[in-house]
Amino acid sequence: MSEAIDLIIREAQAIDAENILAVMKQVSQETEFLVMDEGLNLTPALLAHHIEAIDDSENNLLLLAYNGAQLIGTASVRASDEKRIAHIGEVGISILKDYWGFGLGSVLLEEVIAWAHDSAGIRRLELTVQAQNKRAIHLYEKFDFQVEATMARGAVGNDGRFLDVLLMSVMID
Numbered sequence: 001m002s003e004a005i006d007l008i009i010r011e012a013q014a015i016d017a018e019n020i021l022a023v024m025k026q027v028s029q030e031t032e033f034l035v036m037d038e039g040l041n042l043t044p045a046l047l048a049h050h051i052e053a054i055d056d057s058e059n060n061l062l063l064l065a066y067n068g069a070q071l072i073g074t075a076s077v078r079a080s081d082e083k084r085i086a087h088i089g090e091v092g093i094s095i096l097k098d099y100w101g102f103g104l105g106s107v108l109l110e111e112v113i114a115w116a117h118d119s120a121g122i123r124r125l126e127l128t129v130q131a132q133n134k135r136a137i138h139l140y141e142k143f144d145f146q147v148e149a150t151m152a153r154g155a156v157g158n159d160g161r162f163l164d165v166l167l168m169s170v171m172i173d
Contacts, residue, residue: 105136131150
């Protein structure tokens, strides 16, 4: 891969479903940092339906990062429809391993936070991250996310060892 990235970030559309599934499967095989083991367990048609629902929602977001025509990463905010917790958006970022270290996580997180500030209802962003994922923790801290809790045995590594997971959040005012 060359050092130059022709970065395009845009909201997902139903037509992107197959590409998203392929990238999420690849990401899940490249790292144990994700919760999922083998990517999203959805059909393209079902994911396309979910993407349409996200597009119709005011408090959910799915961004795609492309290097030219190649999908290389995603960023999402998922919030509940339940009134008491609809202001909380759960953040997820996934990037193909070949694109780690290029600042793509920062660009995606900036977009997510800007969207949250412009949204009608998101007032808290939160995420979970494995304590061993130091690069991701550094990224989140750079954007003022704070550790709220450590969940002992919050995940299991590929080798069966228990891993601590951090709950981190940032307030959107």
